[in-house]
Amino acid sequence: MHRLIGFDFVTTDVNGWTELVTLDPGTLRAHGRVLRLNDAAPADTDAAATSPVGQLSPDRQTLAVGGSSGRILLIDPARLRRAGSILVARGRDVAVDVDSWARPDRLLAVYGVFSTLNTHGDSLAVVDPVARKVVSRTRLHGFVEHAEKQRDGNVVLLVGGRGSGLRVVSVAPTGQLRSYALPRFAPLRGVHVGARYFSGRRWPTTGVPGAAAPTT
DSSP states (O other): OOEEEEEEEEEOSSOEEEEEEEEOTTTOOEEEEEEEOSSOOOOTTOTTOSOTTOEEOTTSSOEEEOBSBSEEEEEETTTTEEEEEEEOOOSTTEEEEEEEEEETTEEEEEEEEOSTTOOSOOEEEEEETTTTEEEEEEEOSSEEEEEEEOTTSOEEEEEEETTTEEEEEEEOTTOOEEEEEOOTTHHHHOEEETTEEEOSSSOOOOOOOOSEEEEO
16 A cells, blocks of 8 residues: 655644645645644754655654654554654753664664753764664764765764864764864865765755655
């Protein structure tokens, strides 16, 4: 069974929440089952998100989405039902972005408190979605200003610290990190990170799904 699903953000006078809706393939209008997530999932304007619609598992049977409650939500997209959740960090207004799911037992997520009072910056969580637990947490000592997922599952983050300049952080699917400080004039001339070259005029882009995700 093929199902086309999309995100819908519903607002009222007092609050708002995200829903996953079934879409008609011909008209792209909501048609059929709706799953209320009771959470604000990341939008495509979130700098730390590599995709506005979360990440599919390697077997494409589970969709992992972040949100604003410090949790990763696991969704069965074929039946449009909840499959579980994983607590990444406790606290109010903790935004979580699921950035890569390259291995069945490892996914990468960036999280941080969504507040102007946040002085700690963002952190990286390596998560085991099979055991549904966080394997490790690493402070990035800055805020993620841009995120890209590579074809091999690596995630590249542009991290800006308060007064410490910009860094490129490369994260392997296993969670291994490598950090590279950008030279002062890197925005003009670009920078090499391992075997990759990041243009000074435009950061690399990868193909990501749109607001709707086809599933099987």
